[in-house]
Amino acid sequence: MDQHKLRSHVFDKTGIKIDVDDPIFALVALNEAVLAETVERQLALLDAATQALASQARAAGGLPELPPAALASPADHATAPAVWFTPREWRLLGAAAIVSIACALLVLGGAALLYKP
DSSP, X not given: OOHHHHHHHHHHHHOXXXXXXXXXXXXXXXXXXXXXXXXXXXXXXHHHHHXXXXXXXXXXXXXXXXXXXXXXXXXXXXXXOOOOOOHHHHHHHHHHHHHHHHHHHHHHHHHHHHOOO
């Protein structure tokens, strides 16, 4: 938290000058701490709900089974080897590459046709 930046922001918005030793900065620090804790809690709840939804979708046959490396916790992912793309993902990446190259050539061709020195 940059107190001088907050101080100038308050002055710009309200015209009120506050000192960097003002107790309001304690309130700002407390607000940041509470917000950080709330965000962490919400992210944990969201992750749990996502995992539950994904397992239900896998059970219903809507999602393919994950390889064992993908089932590890996020802390284990730092040490786990990289998982390569599936054949379907390789095909999609190839198609995206072809489309992007075609679009680039179209733009360059159009620019060359419309360019007048």
